[in-house]
Amino acid sequence: MxxxxxxxxxxxxxxxxxxxxxxxxxxxxxxxxxxxxxxxRAWMARLVIVGLVLTAVNLRPAITSLGALLEEVRDGLGMSGSVAGLLTSVPPLCFAVFGVMAPRLARRFGPVPVVCAGMVAIAAGLAIRPFTGSTTGFLAASALALMGIAVSNILMPVIVKRWFPDRVGSMTGLYSMALALGTAAAAAVTVPAAEVLGGSWQSGLAMWAGIAAVAVVPWLPLVRERGAAPALSGTAAAGGASAAGGASAPREASQAGEASSRAARPEPDTLRIARSRTAWALAVFFGLQATAAYITMGWMAQIFRDAGVSAGTAGLLLAVTMAMGVPLAFVIPRLATRLSHQGPIVIALGVCGLVGYAGLYFAPAGGAWAWALLMGVSNCAFPLALTMVGMRARTGAGVAKLSGFAQSTGYLISVPGPLLVGVLYQHSGGWGLPIALMSALMIPQIVTGILAGRDRTVEDEATRRSAR
Known part of the structure; x- marks a missing residue:
């Protein structure tokens, strides 16, 4: 030897x-x-960023373009106020129904192919619905487009968490800003574009199909690369450089610590998200802010028009409301990730909403621009909710579960709101009762937002529950 x-x-x-x-x-x-x-990986990461931005631009024009032309669509298809209320409730209903499918589809096909298919569905639905000639056909084609929006809504935080785990706040802000930009553009441009295209509301709605088709393009190369690993984050790259320099022992110790920490937490497949108080608080907060947002997108232009504002100006006011999300949707997520508790942001946004509703009640035309600005600030609860989805779970799979639960449950909660506003408007003959309802819903939104903003994760809650 x-x-x-x-x-x-x-x-x-x-x-x-x-x-x-x-x-x-x-x-x-x-x-x-x-x-x-x-x-x-760097090239793919840049392509993902382009895809996220273009996809976000297309997640709301199907709704706000309709809000700007709702009166013309009602007259063209012979809708009553209650049926129009049903039409404005279709988006959250579709988001609730189809959003449940998104995590399962993502596990089977990958999030990128599902988002790509979602963009195809949006383009097809928007191209078909103005020319169906009936309320039923219009609703069916709208549902097709909204199905694509629903799955993309759910999977955007998942893609961000997977590709940019150390930049959740900034990337969420980026696509939230693009979403707000698309929402505002649809509200502002649809009426003038319809006039330029011959005064036809059908043309004004159909033109957004072309924008959705463009959003399909950046995802196509990534669909072919669905088996590739996510792009290196800044943290991962730093870790790789350290390892290359020979610092393997600290890294191995860190990995061992992470492994033991993961072993103490439930695996994502066994995580029972519906038992988490934080998940429920986030779902209710998401649902109430969605209620306010879809009432605003569906009915605010009509409130201004009934107060004597012209159709074009009413569309611009709605666009201003949506445009407030462009800068704030980038700032708020970054600010939220730097705070241990997001409650103060929730309160500030809620107060803006209450003041805006009061203005719509007492002087809808006189202070129209101020109320539009305040409602726009209040609507930024949406990017805040998306940011909290990424912060309230530790893993990509956990974010997928939490995103699916919070958004699907939240959108289901938001379904009755726009419909009830339409019914109250038709039977009361004015906007007093609908605005009172919107104001009342803002209070539980603030409360649940404070609860959802506490510094904890759904995995930690499950671990504490299993240790009892």
């Missing part, structure tokens, strides 16, 4: 150059491969 050891040592000493050369060749090859892989 000793002889064997000596012989092995002798062979090692006798060929130092060969070993060194071989190691150098492998190292060089490995460096080249790593460099190529890093470049590929």
């Amino acid at each position: 000793m002889g064997g050891m000596v012989s092995e040592e002798t062979r090692t000493r006798s060929a130092p150059r060969s070993t060194s050369t071989s190691t150098s060749i492998r190292s060089s090859s490995g460096t080249a491969d790593d460099s190529q892989e890093t470049a590929t």
Whole structure:
């Protein structure tokens, strides 16, 4: 045995150059491969950013373009106020029904192919619905577009968490800003575009199908690369550089610590999200802010028109409301990720909403621009809710479950709101009762937002519950 050891040592000493050369060749090859892989991942990450932005732009025009032309659509299809209320309730209903499917579809096909298919559905639905000629056909085509929006809504936080785990706030802000931009553009441009295109409301609605078709393009290369690993985050890259420098022991210790921490938490497949108080608080908060948002998108232009404001100006006021989300949707998520508790932001947004509703009640035309601005600030509860989805779970799979639960349950909660506003408007003959309802709903929105903003995760809650 000793002889064997000596012989092995002798062979090692006798060929130092060969070993060194071989190691150098492998190292060089490995460096080249790593460099190529890093470049590929960086290119894919940029493509994901483009896809996120274009997708976000298309997540609301199907709704706000209809809000701007709701009176013309009602007259063209012979809708009553109650049926129009049903039409404005279709978006959250579709988001609730189809949103439940998103996590399951993402597990089977991957989030990128599902979002790509969602963009195709949006383009098809928007192209078909203005020309169906009936309320039923209009609703069916709208549901097709809204199905695509629903799955994309759910999976956007999942894609952000997977590709940019150390930039959740900034990336959520980026696509929330793009979403607000698309929402505002649809509200502002639809009426003038309809006039330019011959005064036809059908043309004004159909033009948004082309914008949705463009959003399909950046996802197509990523669909082919669905098996590729996510892009390197800044943290991961730093970890890789440290390892390359020889700091393997600290990294291994860190990995061991993370492994033991993960072992103490429930696996995502066994995580019972419906038992989490934080998940329920976030779902109710999401549902109430969605109620306010869809009432605003569906009915606010009509409130201004009934107060004597022209159709074009009413569309611009709605656009101002939606445009407030462009800067704030980028600022609020970044601010939220720096706070341990997001309650103060929830309160500030809620107060803006209450003041805006009071203005709509007492002087809808006189202070129209001020109320539009305040309602726009209040509507930024949406990017805040999306940011909290990313912060209230530790893993990508956990975010997928929480996003699916909070958004699907939340949108289900929001379904009756726009419909009830339409019924109250038709039977009361004015906007007093609908505005009172909107104001009353703002109080539980603030309360549940404070509860959802506490510094905890659904995995930690499940761990504490199982330890009892």
